[in-house]
Amino acid sequence: MITPLLTLIQDAAQSVIQDSTALQSVSTAYDSLWSGADIPTQAPTALEQVMLSDEKIFVVLAVVLIIWFGVAILILRTDKHLERVERSVSENIPLKDDDL
Amino acid sequence: MMVNVKRYTLVRNLVFGWITVVLLAGFLLNFPKINILEQTARNLYFHVPMWFSMMAAAFVSGYHSLKVLQTADPLRDIRALQAARIGTFFGLLGLTTGIVWSRFTWYVGTDVWWNFDPRQIMVTIQLLIYGGYFVLRSAFDEPLKRAKISAVFNLFAMTALPFLLYVIPRQMQSLHPGAEGNPAFSQITHPVMRLVFYPAIIGFIGLFWVLYTQRVRVAWLKYRVTQDSEM
């Protein structure tokens, strides 16, 4: 689910890289406070250039979008179950009109 | 009706408004810049509450499993199952958002997507346990037997989890605050961040409750129509 989402962001933000200071924020010094600080690095990929531009705000966007899509999918699934129940209700219980 | 619909509607509307405010505050309120994290520090409001919601779901599921053993009430079984489903849902969200966050924050310039962070492992184990719970449920034909035995498994598996808190930190590094070598939570969070963070936790636990109650309503309806508690 993430990969298509990320490529989507990547395409959408292509224009952002060209004029922004993407490469500068890549070279931001690691803070030695974190245990992940000593991990070796390589040249940033295109995906990283997008995600790291504008002070990494796109990472937050990705996280919020994941949550939103997750909730949407869950609601769709609940809806599907509800539809099935509705169908079996209308099959099993005659409509009020029949009594009249 | 076994669910108080009026209360559900009220809470649902409150949660919608509450989360809207949290989202606005999360993006609009500024705080001093933190190295490495930069703007991703805002993920604190969205990624971390997933974990809290999953824990809340696990407790609700465990509580209703206990009640299943005491009362053998089918509604309790439905509640335990649906809480486990929503718990799995929040666990998956917490896992994926965590992976995305760490990949573009601490693992820039590497190909590390998966890391052996203690909390990541705990979520994965919880997900595996719920996976086992769902598989176990599907292995029964008789509803009452299924309800009771799967409740036993749910409770039994939950007892193993707390040990991870003691074992893993000795063996693996963590990116989470408060772990060895990392700044404590209070050290890196500005008061402004905490002002949004705690309401965000409440909001997402509320969201859990709304989604869970919604599914319980549907599942209970289904049970009354088809006598089938699986959903």
Add this chain to the structure above:
Amino acid sequence: MLLMFVMSSLFLIALAIGQDPISEHMKSALLWVVIMFSAAIGLGRSFVAEEERGTVLLLQLNVRGSQVLAGKLVFNFILLLAVDLVGLGMFTFLLSMQVENLPLMLTVLTLGSVGIAGATTLLSAIIARASNKGPLLPVLLFPMLIPLLLSVVRGASQALEGGLGWSGAEIELTTMAAFAGVVLSASFLLFEYVWTD
């Protein structure tokens, strides 16, 4: 049969590793993986066999649930101890593994086996009730055993290295004992619900 499984899987591992020396941590990890897999394969039958032979009803009528559980637990524990010893012996023989701190190693193996037996026995009672069994036990068992696995592997590699002595594995031993205690008491509390209809 179980011991044959342990021996052949250990031989398989020894051949797969070949001549290359591997670290103490790797050895203890492989040893514990074999022990846990044999628990998942060998101990899963303990209640299924009763169900198949039709002796369940007899037991349900004549013996109290906790006694049945205790009997199965002890049997599974002894079986696991045998697996442990065979595994340890085979590893020493095949991989020329040297245990620096044998008492610590035996303690780790014993405590670990209590925990595994505790978890496996109740779960095998659970799957004996399922109508569609399949490879259910590993699915249910392995997630639960992960906390235990992490501490026993570390404890066993401490025993292999020796260096730090008992103090090096203090937290691991406490965790193992606590895990065994919690899992055993949970088993006894929950077993009644699995055993009686």
